[in-house]
Amino acid sequence: MVLDAETSLVRFENVGLRYGLGSEVLRDLTFRIEPHSFQFLTGPSGAGKTSLLRLLLLSLKPTRGLISLFDQDVATLSKDALAALRRRIGIVFQDFRLLDHLTTYENVALPLRVQGQRESSYRQQVTELLQWVGLGERIWALPPVLSGGEKQRAAIARAVIARPHLLLADEPTGNVDPNLAQRLLRLFVELHKSGTSVVIATHDIALMDQYDARRLVLHEGRMHIYE
Amino acid sequence: MTEFQHRDMPAPDQPARAETPIVPKTSIAGTALVAVVAIMTFLAALTTGAVVLVMKSASEWQSEVAREMTIQVRPVPNRNVDSEVAKAVAVARATNGVAEVRPYTQQESARLLEPWLGSGLTLDDLPVPRLIVVRVQDGQQPDLPALRDELTRQVAGATLDDHRSWVERMQTMAKSAVTVGLTMLGLMLIAMILSVTFATRGAMATNRTTVEVLHFIGARDRYIARQFQRHFLLLGLKGGLIGGGIAIALFVLAQFTVERFMGSAGGEEIAALFGSFSLGNLGYGLIALQIVIAAGVTAATSRAVVNRTLATVS
Numbered sequence: 001m002v003l004d005a006e007t008s009l010v011r012f013e014n015v016g017l018r019y020g021l022g023s024e025v026l027r028d029l030t031f032r033i034e035p036h037s038f039q040f041l042t043g044p045s046g047a048g049k050t051s052l053l054r055l056l057l058l059s060l061k062p063t064r065g066l067i068s069l070f071d072q073d074v075a076t077l078s079k080d081a082l083a084a085l086r087r088r089i090g091i092v093f094q095d096f097r098l099l100d101h102l103t104t105y106e107n108v109a110l111p112l113r114v115q116g117q118r119e120s121s122y123r124q125q126v127t128e129l130l131q132w133v134g135l136g137e138r139i140w141a142l143p144p145v146l147s148g149g150e151k152q153r154a155a156i157a158r159a160v161i162a163r164p165h166l167l168l169a170d171e172p173t174g175n176v177d178p179n180l181a182q183r184l185l186r187l188f189v190e191l192h193k194s195g196t197s198v199v200i201a202t203h204d205i206a207l208m209d210q211y212d213a214r215r216l217v218l219h220e221g222r223m224h225i226y227e
Numbered sequence: 228m229t230e231f232q233h234r235d236m237p238a239p240d241q242p243a244r245a246e247t248p249i250v251p252k253t254s255i256a257g258t259a260l261v262a263v264v265a266i267m268t269f270l271a272a273l274t275t276g277a278v279v280l281v282m283k284s285a286s287e288w289q290s291e292v293a294r295e296m297t298i299q300v301r302p303v304p305n306r307n308v309d310s311e312v313a314k315a316v317a318v319a320r321a322t323n324g325v326a327e328v329r330p331y332t333q334q335e336s337a338r339l340l341e342p343w344l345g346s347g348l349t350l351d352d353l354p355v356p357r358l359i360v361v362r363v364q365d366g367q368q369p370d371l372p373a374l375r376d377e378l379t380r381q382v383a384g385a386t387l388d389d390h391r392s393w394v395e396r397m398q399t400m401a402k403s404a405v406t407v408g409l410t411m412l413g414l415m416l417i418a419m420i421l422s423v424t425f426a427t428r429g430a431m432a433t434n435r436t437t438v439e440v441l442h443f444i445g446a447r448d449r450y451i452a453r454q455f456q457r458h459f460l461l462l463g464l465k466g467g468l469i470g471g472g473i474a475i476a477l478f479v480l481a482q483f484t485v486e487r488f489m490g491s492a493g494g495e496e497i498a499a500l501f502g503s504f505s506l507g508n509l510g511y512g513l514i515a516l517q518i519v520i521a522a523g524v525t526a527a528t529s530r531a532v533v534n535r536t537l538a539t540v541s
Contacts, residue, residue, distance in 0.1 A: 057443060080447055087445030097440050101251040110249075114446040119246060158444070 007071050008032040009166050009197050010056060015065030017051055024063070025051050027221040033166065033199065038192045040208045041201040043218035049201045052218065053170055056199070057091055058082050070165070087115065090159030090196075092169035096151045098143040104130065104154050105139045111162040126161060133157045133187065149180045156184065160191055167191060169200045173207055181207055249441070250434055250458040257462055260426040260525075264466025265473075267419045268521045271412055272474030272514040278408035279510040285401040292390045292397070296371075298359040301384035308384075312357050315382045319359065322374050324367035331358040356384075416524065423525050427459065427532040438537070448537045456530045463525025467518035475514055478506050 010033035017026040026048045033039065041049055054060040055067060058074055067074050069085050077085070098107045105126055106113075112122045130139055133153040143151060152172060159167055169188065173181035185207060192198045199216075202208065208215065215226040298315050302308045312330050319328045331339070336355055363369060371389055378385040431438065434455075441451050482504040506514075 059443070083442075083445050083447045085445075086443060091443050097436055099249070099437055099440060102247050102249075106247055110440070111444040113246065113249075114441060114444055114450060162444075 008034055008068070009070060011066070011068040012055075013066040013068075015055070015062045015067060017048075017055065017060065018063045025221050026055075026062075026218075029065070029223050031216060031223055031225060033197055035165065035197055036192070036195055037214065038189070038198045038211070039200075039214040039216055041199055041216045041218070042203055042208065044203065047218040048221050049203075049218055050170065053091075053168055053199075053201055056166075056168055057089065058086060087111070087162060088165045090162070090164035090167040092152075092155050092159045092167070092172050094171040094174055096143070096155040098146075098151060098154055098158070100143050103140050103142060104135055104146065104150075107143065107154055108157045108161055110158060115162065122161075129157050129161055130154075148175045149177075152176055152180075152184065153187075156187060160196065163196075165197060167196050167198045169198070171202055171204075172200060173202065173204055178206070182210065185210055248458060249437065249454045250430070252458070252461075257426075257430070257458075260423065260459075260462050261466040261469070263422040263426075264419060264463050264521050264525060265470035267415050267422070268467045268470030268517055269474050270470075271415045271517050271521075272471050273477075274408050274411045274415075275513050275517060276474065276478050276506055276510055278404055279506050279513065280504065281404040282401055283507070285397050285404075289394055289397045289401075292393050294363050294365070295390065296361040296363065296369075297388045297390070298361060298378065299356045299386050299388060300359065300382060301356045301386075302354040303384040306383045308357055311382050311384060312359065315359055315378060315385050318377050318381055319361050319374070322369050322377075324364050324369035325361055326364040326367075327360075327362040329360045329362075331360070333357070419521065419524055420528050423459065423463070423528040424532055427455070427529040428536070430455065430458075430529075431533060431536045448534065451537060452530055452533045455533045456526050459529035460522055460526035463522035464518070466525070467521035470521070471514050471518040475511060478504065478510070482506075 010031075012029045012031050015026065015029040016024050018024045029052070041052065043049055051060065055062060056069075058069070061075070070088060072081070072085065074082065074085070098104075099110070102110070108130060109119070109122055109126045112126070113119070127136075127139065130136055133156060135150060135153055135157065138146060138150055138154075141150075143154070146154065152175060156169070156172065159169070167188070172188070173184055176184065181204070188198050188200060189211060200207075217224045217226065298319060300308060300311050300315055303311070316328050316330050319325055336357060339358075340355065371387065375387045378387055438451060441454075485504045
């Protein structure tokens, strides 16, 4: 899908979130994520980064306010429509969440397989991407034998294989050494340059200092934006 | 993404690879479920086979008994029992639908009483009734009320026994066997559904990461449910084939054994009770159907549990 230049990928209007009867963990969030943009989502532990990512991933519903993804109010969407929206979002989990019984190749190809594409139609695309992220030699390895960095790259490859408009990464450098963290950041920057909007949730100041980008800072449930 | 888009790579000219199932094939829960389904299908197949055997035997006994009637002629004072027997034989032979009429001689009657009264007995002094066996033509039904009336009118001391009470008892027994069998099958079905429900819940818990990942990459609920349903359909089919296959093998072995020992006393007894142990097409067809039902129930139950779980997750 070609997005209108004026259309926001994500629009939050006065969004609040509380779990059960507790106090709000996210308050009055109002922000946009534009196409072809790059931003860090940061804040101290417990500030609500993961909750915000779950709202963006449509796995939580806000207690109040409006969330619009790709110009659609998510509150009014059916389950099938939500699934269709999720196909336009790539996610890199902090704990990778690779399926241990599938090979690296099959894990990366999973989003395309779920979309009903034939294996022969995406084989070249997956192989190329795996080589691009440096896993060309580990295509048929199972995740339990991959190193932390390899798992991270496989998770990133899975997130981008279906060419999402929006890429969300939760602490993508949390489990790797600074050298690899720098390489992974370069990977995200490449993806951004190719047209994908990127949101990296991190509390790694050193990582953020390496790339000049918008910062969404969560503090005590509220968001402060530094353009 | 331009880098990997423009890289020169060999064309994908190899045939499609077999894809690994998204739900892992082997797990302890899966093995246990195969065992449970196999045991349930085996027991269900044994029950079905036993019911079919009893039904077939009852039907054979029933038709055997229903093809025969007995006229009993009791000695009446001042009447010659032999001439009364002859009259009864003539009445029976004159009845439409009767194939054969055979009066038991006095000696044969004495032999029938030997187990109770001992041998060497002279029946002349005892008012022992005489029996006439009337065999009905196949597919014919004589007019029994007319025959009974005619015997009462012409033969002193004659009564007609058409073995109806025996037939009714056998029908009751056959119905009871079917009822008990169906009840057992119903209980086994419930046990199987419960087992599959627990196994599916276990599998869903074990594969929670798989379900979540599938959700986050945009899989629709029916796609996820289909993966689990396929997984459990295969498990159910495997269990059903093992259980049903063993049951079929047992029945074939029993049939072979009975046929082999048919000449011996034990073999005759077993054959008298269960027939030839041959289930026939109906019996084997029912067992094959149970294998399919076991797989179907397993798949349908797991689908229901998965859908419920997905609704909760969402």
